[in-house]
Each structure stands twice: as C-alpha cells, then as structure tokens.
Amino acid sequence: xxxxxxxxxxxxxxxxxxxxxxxxxxxxxxxxxxxxxxxxxxxxxxxxxxxxxxxxxxxxxxxxxxxxxxxxxxxxxxxxxxxxxxxxxxxxxxxxxxxxxxxxxxxxxxxxxxxxxxxxxxxxxxxxxxxxxxxxxxxxxxxxxxxxxxxxxxxxxxxxxxxxxxxxxxxxxxxxxxxxxxxxxxxxxxxxxxxxxxxxxxxxxxxxxxxxxxxxxxxxxxxxxxxxxxxxxxxxxxxxxxxxxxxxxxxxxxxxxxxxxxxxxxxxxx
Amino acid sequence: xxxxxxxxxxxxxxxxxxxxxxxxxxxxxxxxxxxxxxxxxxxxxxxxxxxxxxxxxxxxxxxxxxxxxxxxxxxxxxxxxxxxxxxxxxxxxxxxxxxxxxxxxxxxxxxxxxxxxxxxxxxxxxxxxxxxxxxxxxxxxxxxxxxxxxxxxxxxxxxxxxxxxxxxxxxxxxxxxxxxxxxxxxxxxxxxxxxxxxxxxxxxxxxxxxxxxxxxxxxxxxxxxxxxxxxxxxxxxxxxxxxxxxxxxxxxxxxxxxxxxxxxxxxxxxxxxxxxxxxxxxxxxxxx
Numbered sequence: 360x361x362x363x364x365x366x367x368x369x370x371x372x373x374x375x376x377x378x379x380x381x382x383x384x385x386x387x388x389x390x391x392x393x394x395x396x397x398x399x400x401x402x403x404x405x406x407x408x409x410x411x412x413x414x415x416x417x418x419x420x421x422x423x424x425x426x427x428x429x430x431x432x433x434x435x436x437x438x439x440x441x442x443x444x445x446x447x448x449x450x451x452x453x454x455x456x457x458x459x460x461x462x463x464x465x466x467x468x469x470x471x472x473x474x475x476x477x478x479x480x481x482x483x484x485x486x487x488x489x490x491x492x493x494x495x496x497x498x499x500x501x502x503x504x505x506x507x508x509x510x511x512x513x514x515x516x517x518x519x520x521x522x523x524x525x526x527x528x529x530x531x532x533x534x535x536x537x538x539x540x541x542x543x544x545x546x547x548x549x550x551x552x553x554x555x556x557x558x559x560x561x562x563x564x565x566x567x568x569x570x571x572x573x574x575x576x577x578x579x580x581x582x583x584x585x586x587x588x589x590x591x592x593x594x595x596x597x598x599x600x601x602x603x604x605x606x607x608x609x610x611x612x613x614x615x616x617x618x619x620x621x622x623x624x625x626x627x628x629x
Numbered sequence: 630x631x632x633x634x635x636x637x638x639x640x641x642x643x644x645x646x647x648x649x650x651x652x653x654x655x656x657x658x659x660x661x662x663x664x665x666x667x668x669x670x671x672x673x674x675x676x677x678x679x680x681x682x683x684x685x686x687x688x689x690x691x692x693x694x695x696x697x698x699x700x701x702x703x704x705x706x707x708x709x710x711x712x713x714x715x716x717x718x719x720x721x722x723x724x725x726x727x728x729x730x731x732x733x734x735x736x737x738x739x740x741x742x743x744x745x746x747x748x749x750x751x752x753x754x755x756x757x758x759x760x761x762x763x764x765x766x767x768x769x770x771x772x773x774x775x776x777x778x779x780x781x782x783x784x785x786x787x788x789x790x791x792x793x794x795x796x797x798x799x800x801x802x803x804x805x806x807x808x809x810x811x812x813x814x815x816x817x818x819x820x821x822x823x824x825x826x827x828x829x830x831x832x833x834x835x836x837x838x839x840x841x842x843x844x845x846x847x848x849x850x851x852x853x854x855x856x857x858x859x860x861x862x863x864x865x866x867x868x869x870x871x872x873x874x875x876x877x878x879x880x881x882x883x884x885x886x887x888x889x890x891x892x893x894x895x896x897x898x899x900x901x902x903x904x905x906x907x908x909x910x911x912x913x914x915x916x917x
Contacts, residue, residue: 446785449658450837459779461791485838505791566837621885 369395371434371509371541372417377426379412386412389565390426392508399535399542399555401572404562405584411441412543413562414513419541434509435503439495441513441545451486453478453497458502472500475532475537497545509541510534510615516546528555634908638859639754641760642873645669645813646825646851648764650833651771651844652809653826653851656800658782664701667716668694669810669822671723676744677730687759687811692721694807727830737877747818747870749859756815763812767805774798779840814853817870824874829854850880 366373371394379387387409394400415421416428419437445451457469465563473479476496481489489497492614495515502510515531515532516524532555544556561581566580575581645748656665679689697719704715731739740748771778776800780788814821817837858873870892 417788418786420789442785443784443787445656446660448660448834450839450843451783452833453836453838455841456783459783460774462776475674511790522698567803614710629913 365431366393367395369431371396371398371431372543373429374385374413374417374423375426375429375537377416377423377428379409379416381426385564387416387423387564390562391561392417392599394540394541394543397535397539398557399532399544400560401556402543402545402560402562404567408563411564414543416547418511423521432546435505435507437505437507437510439498439510439515440501440514441517443494443498444614445486447487451460453481453484453486453489453622455503456486456497457501461502462501463621468504469500472504473497475503475534476500490523491518492527492585494518494609495519495527496530499534503534503538505538509543512542531555633844634752635859635863636868637686637754637757638754639856641757641816642855642859643852644757644764645816646758646829647848648760649765649809649822649825650811650829650851651845652767652805653830654833654840654844655778655782655831656823656826656849658840662823663713663716663720665806665810665826666823667720667723668697668806669702669819670720671727672810672814673727673744674723674725674730674813677727677734680734680739680913687737687763688690689805689813690814691807694810695804697723698803698807718895720752743818745818745820745823746868747814747816749869749873750862752815760812760815760816762881767808770805774801778802814881817873821870821874824877825851825854828874828877828881831885832877835884835887850877850884873884881910 373393375391377387377392378385390409391415392400392413402413404410409537411423416423418436419430436560442463446475453473454466454469456470458464469482470479473482476499478493478500479495480495483498486494486497499515501506510531512531514531516527519527531542531544534540535555558569559572559575561567561578561584563573563584567580567584571576635754650684656662658792675693676686677689678693679686682689700719701712704710707714710718711892723744728741731741743747743751760870777788780791781795781798785795790899809826810819812823812827817825820910829847829851832850833843836846837843854877857876859869861867861876862869862872
C-alpha cells in the first residue's frame with residue numbers, strides 16, 4: 360500500500376487520498392501522489408485508468424470527490440495538454456503563439472525559449488505547418504516562458520515519430536537538470552518510459568505499485584495489470600549523452616549505439 | 630454632393646464595421662456564428678419588451694442577449710437536444726415572440742423594416758453618439774481581454790491551468806457581442822448583423838498570419854464594404870444595409886477567388902507549357 364504522502368520543503372504538489380467520480384463511475388480511489396522539485400514522475404496505466412483525471416485534479420481543473428491536493432503556495436505550472444489542435448481558421452505564427460503565454464512578453468524571451476528547445480528556426484513558421492515533434496517543442500517552449508517550477512505533460516510523445524520521441528525525452532531530461540523542474544508525465548506507452556524517470560506510478564483507478572522504473576517492472580502487480588506483454592519487463596529507454604539529436608530526432612554527431620538499460624532495449628516499432 | 634445625412638451614414642457604417650471586425654474574428658475562431666445570429670434575432674424580443682416597458686430599446690436588447698446567453702449556458706449540459714437545435718429554437722422563438730409583442734404596441738409608429746434590415750440613412754447625431762460610445766467601450770473591453778480570450782480560444786484547459794479566469798473573460802466577450810448587436814442594428818438590421826461580424830473576418834483570413842493581422846484586415850474590409858455599399862446605394866438607389874452586405878460578400882469572394890486563382894493559373898500555365906512542348910516535339914518528329 361502506498362505510504363502516506365509525505366511533504367517536505369522540496370515538495371511541489373501532494374495529493375492525498377484522492378477519489379474521483381463521473382456520475383456513478385469511480386475513476387480514482389485512494390490515490391496518493393507527490394512530485395518534488397527536480398524529480399521526474401511518470402504515470403503509466405491502461406486506457407481508462409484515470410491518468411488524465413488525476414492530472415486534471417493536480418492542475419486544479421477538476422475537484423476530487425474526496426481527498427485533497429496541496430500545492431506549494433505560488434506554484435507556477437507549465438502544462439502540455441494531451442491534444443492541442445489549433446483550428447486553421449485562426450492564423451498563428453510560433454512567435455505570436457509564444458507571445459500569448461503571459462502578459463508583456465519580450466521578443467528576446469521568445470527567442471531564448473525557442474533556443475532552449477532547439478527550435479529557433481521555427482519562430483516565423485505558422486503553427487499549422489509544424490510536425491508533431493516540432494509542435495511539442497513549441498508547446499514546451501511556451502510552457503517554459505511561464506518559468507514553471509512544475510511541468511505537467513500529458514502523453515508528450517503522442518504523434519511523434521520514434522526518433523523524435525527520443526529527442527523529446529532527452530530534452531525534458533535536460534530541462535529538468537537545467538532548471539530543477541519537477542516533472543509529472545503521463546505515458547500510455549507501456550513499453551517506453553524514459554530512463555531519467557525517478558519514479559514510475561502505475562495507476563489503475565488506484566495506485567497498483569510505484570517506485571524506481573526497474574523495481575516497478577519486477578513488481579507482480581505490474582505484471583498482473585499489463586499481462587503477458589509486460590512479461591518482457593518495462594522497457595526503459597536510456598542512452599549515453601554522447602551525441603545530440605536534431606528536431607527530427609536524427610543523430611547530429613558521432614553515431615554510437617544506444618545503450619540499453621537492464622530493463623530491456625528499446626526497439627523502434629513500425 | 631455630400632449631404633449631412635450621408636456623412637452621418639458613412640460615419641455610422643465605418644464605425645460599426647471597425648467595432649464588429651475584431652469581435653467578428655472571435656466569432657469566426659470560436660465557431661459562434663450561429664450563436665451571434667441567435668442573439669441578434671432574439672434582440673427583436675428585447676426591442677419589443679423595451680418599448681412596452683418604456684425603456685431604451687438598446688437596454689432591452691442587452692437584457693434579451695444576456696437572457697439568451699444564460700439559457701444557452703444552462704441548457705448546454707443536457708444532451709437530448711443539440712446545440713444547433715437549441716440555438717435555432719431560441720433564435721426563431723425570440724424573433725416570433727418579438728413580432729407578436731410588437732403587434733400589441735399601439736400607434737404603429739414602429740418601423741419594423743428598419744429593425745429587421747437597418748435604416749442607416751436615417752442615422753441621427755444621437756445614434757452616432759451611441760455608436761461612438763458603445764463602440765469605444767467594446768474596443769476597450771476587447772483590448773483588455775484580448776490575450777486571455779485568445780488563450781481560451783486556443784485551449785481552454787491550458788488557459789485555465791495557466792491561471793486565466795475563464796468565466797469573467799467569456800462574460801465580457803458575450804456582453805461586448807450584445808452591445809455590438811445593439812449599435813449595429815441601426816446600420817444593417819438584426820437579420821443581417823451577423824454578416825457584418827463574420828464576412829469581413831472570413832475575407833481577411835487568407836491574408837493573415839497572426840490573429841491581429843486578421844482583425845486589422847477585417848476592419849479594413851468592413852470599412853471598405855460600408856463605404857462601397859453606401860456609394861452603391863446612393864448611385865443606384867438600392868437599400869443601404871443590404872448593399873453593404875453585398876459589397877462585403879463580393880470582397881470575400883474576390884479574396885477567396887484570388888487565392889484559388891493563384892493555384893488555378895499555375896495549373897493552366899503548366900498545361901500550356903506541356904502542350905507547347907509536345908507540339909514542338911511533334912513538329913520536330915514530323916519534319917524528320
């Protein structure tokens with residue numbers, strides 16, 4: 360059973376004994392979750408496990424039917440929703456999109472934020488012309504412009520090709536190190552969890568198990584939840600940071616094999 | 630020949646076009662054209678109630694708009710009737726009840742056609758003052774809520790997570806829409822108001838890369854439509870309000886056609902080049 364959500368000076372958010380209902384349907388029950396500064400927490404679970412509900416409660420977009428959420432006073436959250444489809448009837452350049460992040464944005468801040476996600480050349484592009492990976496980077500840049508302490512990402516690699524996913528995970532890891540961000544990430548892809556994850560929380564309406572990625576992959580509750588597919592173990596993506604990826608995920612410089620973590624090696628799927 | 634009444638009409642038309650353009654962009658972006666039409670149609674009920682209650686019809690319009698907005702928000706959560714059906718019921722019920730209510734008013738001093746299709750050539754200095762005052766209030770409100778309203782339009786949950794207070798912003802937008810309908814009524818009438826909101830915005834879309842460019846383009850196209858419509862009305866003695874809408878529609882068509890043409894002419898050019906080439910090849914082989 361999960362321990363009492365403990366809070367200390369590094370804690371950004373702490374959810375305690377959450378319960379959520381949609382009408383008569385119980386979406387979440389007895390959920391505890393904390394995210395601290397500099398920590399990456401990945402939420403995994405099957406469809407309908409309540410991952411998005413939990414994220415919405417953490418963000419304050421929805422009230423739990425029981426339990427409570429503590430947020431560090433003055434907490435600034437950068438949020439990347441699961442699906443941001445900007446209607447083409449609304450003309451928008453990347454520059455203007457980032458300019459809307461908060462009042463009074465200076466041009467230099469926009470350039471800095473785009474540089475940080477290695478997407479400086481996109482500044483004058485229309486947001487409607489971006490690829491999935493490019494758009495996620497722009498969303499990340501927009502979130503960074505709010506100088507967040509906590510980054511909440513709902514399936515950030517959805518619609519991004521495999522190389523782009525690796526680049527995006529690398530980028531999130533780098534941003535965490537540089538800014539000491541707490542990161543809460545939802546992943547429905549059970550096979551790939553970024554290696555930089557400190558803690559995996561396996562959710563199926565309640566918290567089945569949680570802990571370091573490798574510990575979770577060995578947990579019987581995990582195997583039970585995800586069945587035979589999980590028998591191979593949780594594939595933890597990791598590789599040595601001896602090269603950089605460009606926007607499309609292509610390796611820019613010395614090509615070295617990706618080191619597989621003990622949990623298993625990641626293979627690109629068709 | 631510039632008579633005073635024509636100058637007033639021109640000022641009123643351009644003024645209303647400048648106010649409705651940026652607001653109309655949001656109507657287009659948020660896909661609220663039918664909602665705007667519902668507010669406008671049910672405004673006739675507001676006018677009738679205003680006259681019956683002995684208050685200013687503009688206040689009546691504001692009251693009916695707020696009532697309609699509240700009904701829409703309240704009933705939107707139920708699923709048994711679609712949003713378009715609900716809006717259709719409200720629009721036509723408002724129009725019908727308004728017509729019935731107006732028939733009860735004694736004296737028959739009410740010019741129904743003026744309410745339905747506008748009477749821009751009869752704009753008084755007092756009307757102009759209303760347009761100026763209401764228009765400036767709407768533009769000031771819009772300037773104030775521009776960024777948060779755009780953020781909500783892009784992604785409401787993201788905006789909420791970022792601390793945008795959605796309800797006050799949407800309320801301010803709704804009220805601005807009601808005020809715009811009240812002041813635009815004199816120009817094009819309640820049946821044609823929505824066209825002044827959406828046609829200039831739609832015409833400006835192909836030329837815009839940012840929301841602000843689209844709003845400015847819509848304002849220019851709207852002002853041009855008002856001027857052109859009034860000029861046409863003067864030249865050919867056509868009804869002024871509908872003429873403004875016709876000119877706006879022509880400008881919209883030209884804007885879309887211009888864009889389509891670039892593609893079409895490219896195809897024609899390619900076809901011509903292929904033809905010329907094959908003819909050349911043909912003549913060569915023929916000579917040999």
